[in-house]
Amino acid sequence: MQTSPQTTSVTETASAPATPRSGFVAAIVTVIAAAAAVWAAQQGLNSYLVTLLALLFINAALAVSLTLTNGLTGLFSLGHPAFMTIGAYVAAILTFSARRKGSMLPGLPDWLASTELSMFPALLIAGLVGGLVALAIGWAVLRLKGHYLAVATLGLIIVVQGLATNWDGITRGGAGLSGLPRHVNIWWALGFLVIVVAITWRIKYSSLGRAMMAVRENELAASCSGINAARLKILAFVIGAVMAAMAGALLAHLISVVTPKTYSVLLAFNIVVMVVIGGSGSITGAVVAATAITVLSEALRPVEESIGLYGMSQVIVALCLIVVLYLKPGGLFGSGEPAFVRRLFSGRKTQ
Amino acid sequence: MSQYLFQQIINGLALGSLYALVAIGFSMIYGIVRLINFAHGDLVMIGAFSTLALVTAGVPWPLILVFVLAIGAIAGMTIETIVFRPIRGSSQVTGFIATLAVSIAIQNSALMILSGQPRNFLFPAFMRQRVGFGGVNASLTDIAIIVLTLFLIGGLFLVVYRTRLGRAMRATAENLTAARLMGVAVNRTILAAFAIGSALAAVSGLFWGGKFGQIDPLLGFVPGLKAFVACVIGGVGSIGGAMMGGYILGLSEVLFVGLLPQEFSGYRDTFVFLLLIVILLVRPSGLFVRQTEERA
Numbered sequence: 001m002q003t004s005p006q007t008t009s010v011t012e013t014a015s016a017p018a019t020p021r022s023g024f025v026a027a028i029v030t031v032i033a034a035a036a037a038v039w040a041a042q043q044g045l046n047s048y049l050v051t052l053l054a055l056l057f058i059n060a061a062l063a064v065s066l067t068l069t070n071g072l073t074g075l076f077s078l079g080h081p082a083f084m085t086i087g088a089y090v091a092a093i094l095t096f097s098a099r100r101k102g103s104m105l106p107g108l109p110d111w112l113a114s115t116e117l118s119m120f121p122a123l124l125i126a127g128l129v130g131g132l133v134a135l136a137i138g139w140a141v142l143r144l145k146g147h148y149l150a151v152a153t154l155g156l157i158i159v160v161q162g163l164a165t166n167w168d169g170i171t172r173g174g175a176g177l178s179g180l181p182r183h184v185n186i187w188w189a190l191g192f193l194v195i196v197v198a199i200t201w202r203i204k205y206s207s208l209g210r211a212m213m214a215v216r217e218n219e220l221a222a223s224c225s226g227i228n229a230a231r232l233k234i235l236a237f238v239i240g241a242v243m244a245a246m247a248g249a250l251l252a253h254l255i256s257v258v259t260p261k262t263y264s265v266l267l268a269f270n271i272v273v274m275v276v277i278g279g280s281g282s283i284t285g286a287v288v289a290a291t292a293i294t295v296l297s298e299a300l301r302p303v304e305e306s307i308g309l310y311g312m313s314q315v316i317v318a319l320c321l322i323v324v325l326y327l328k329p330g331g332l333f334g335s336g337e338p339a340f341v342r343r344l345f346s347g348r349k350t351q
Numbered sequence: 352m353s354q355y356l357f358q359q360i361i362n363g364l365a366l367g368s369l370y371a372l373v374a375i376g377f378s379m380i381y382g383i384v385r386l387i388n389f390a391h392g393d394l395v396m397i398g399a400f401s402t403l404a405l406v407t408a409g410v411p412w413p414l415i416l417v418f419v420l421a422i423g424a425i426a427g428m429t430i431e432t433i434v435f436r437p438i439r440g441s442s443q444v445t446g447f448i449a450t451l452a453v454s455i456a457i458q459n460s461a462l463m464i465l466s467g468q469p470r471n472f473l474f475p476a477f478m479r480q481r482v483g484f485g486g487v488n489a490s491l492t493d494i495a496i497i498v499l500t501l502f503l504i505g506g507l508f509l510v511v512y513r514t515r516l517g518r519a520m521r522a523t524a525e526n527l528t529a530a531r532l533m534g535v536a537v538n539r540t541i542l543a544a545f546a547i548g549s550a551l552a553a554v555s556g557l558f559w560g561g562k563f564g565q566i567d568p569l570l571g572f573v574p575g576l577k578a579f580v581a582c583v584i585g586g587v588g589s590i591g592g593a594m595m596g597g598y599i600l601g602l603s604e605v606l607f608v609g610l611l612p613q614e615f616s617g618y619r620d621t622f623v624f625l626l627l628i629v630i631l632l633v634r635p636s637g638l639f640v641r642q643t644e645e646r647a
Contacts, residue, residue, distance in 0.1 A: 076444050140632055141631075144631055147447040148635070150387075150444070150447060151387065151576075151627075152627065152631055155576070155580075156624070156628075158576070158620050158623075158624050159621045159625060162617070162619075162620050163618075163621065165617060166617035265572070269452075269455055310462055311458075311459030311460070311461075311462035312459070312463055314455060314456075314459040315455075315459045318452040318455040318456040319456060321448070321449075321452045322434060322452050325441070325448065325449050326437055326438060329438070329445055
């Protein structure tokens, strides 16, 4: 079922060195440069553009986390928005001001109604809850393959949306929770992106990552060489879900609102588009594609509004995807990283 | 039988007919090209809006039915030729993503052209009256949907099991390469399967508008997903299974809402997808299919 470019990438990554010291330096330098760029952006750009940049970082982090589940391990999951919704609601309930919570959310137990956490613990708890839900769901759903898994996880989005809409006492129903404290700024988004990329990169170039790719290429062969495929798949699914839940929480506190429809199937589609266009399994590809698509759809929005053709940008994104599938089914970067990125960050002297 | 229960069952059968019409096409397409066609649900929307346009233009109803069948068939064949044929032979997941992209493109194009505003959609007045027999009564719309669906499905079975084209379809579904070697014009057969399946979905859009009274450009999403659920219940790839799955899904959904207390009715879709996940885990090859293909 897999195509040849991905098979070559396994041998390519297998030769990556174990202790990348100069790669570590390069990574630090990159992060400092990014921080400087963000600082400059904060000075020079208006607040709309800065928020947009934060949104871009979170989108990139989402695409990278989906690369881990879908790209490296080959689990075709569309469940990201479900975990984002869970994370957003958990964090929102925890950070909401205790004064308003009693009247707005009558269904909460007393100990929850009286807590008011700051962003960081709320974010961790959101990730934890998302991970636990993924563990329970994954145990059941990960026995399915290919597009059966895709539709089951799509169903999960509908289930979570249904719960969020109908469980009024806890979630305030379809109206959602608005007026959340704006705890998240661009630095949170940048930090999150850096952490997600670092974790995914380390996993990809480790024995764990190679085991994941082995499961993707041929599960039976992987199992025969001693890989516990079932456990590995659940692990990849749960890590992806924890990242998605945290991204959902961050996004909700960036735009200060969350409703049952905030993270929809359309979002699942857009993240998948980022991963597929970038090349499933390629971290660089995910970041590049996430940037391109976020910028493209934001740039098209004013055009859309001025000529009154709502939905045009989404049509263009969908057509881009079809063209990429047609011309370059493996995505822009295949499953690997472009050579200069690999040389830079895995500390390889010669190639 | 109490009027309430009877009403629920008729309602469930009518809804089940809509699901069955969509699910059959879905299942035919999967059976032949092994493609989960996500854009199939959007043909329901295309059918519904074509009907509205034809009604506005003053076309008589029996002709509308024929036109909608034709429009659905043309739309299905267009999608197959432009998008799915070029990527045939790539991995299943690639195909699935492509159908998702087609679906998003259709939905948003419809939003662009028609705007997101829901439109009213009415069957003529005589269709909306109620007919009674033996102490119970039901709406004529529901009865018409049930009867017409049975006719369409009967016609489909005739085509699939009694014609040359049907034999070619069954052969292609069994083994595409072998069918091609035996001289079956595979591309034409696949095109025919898309045409028939899409025509049925479009007619289901006509019924959908009549039953629910309102249509909007995104209405195809839910029937598309539920058609998949119906296929999984009956066994993906089997036409009879898809039909039975559609009826089972429609009935159980209506009974779930009708027999449980009011506050559960919002959980309708949640119930359907939990049902899907349970069935995928317990009987991944469906309730009516013996042969098992690797899917779980």
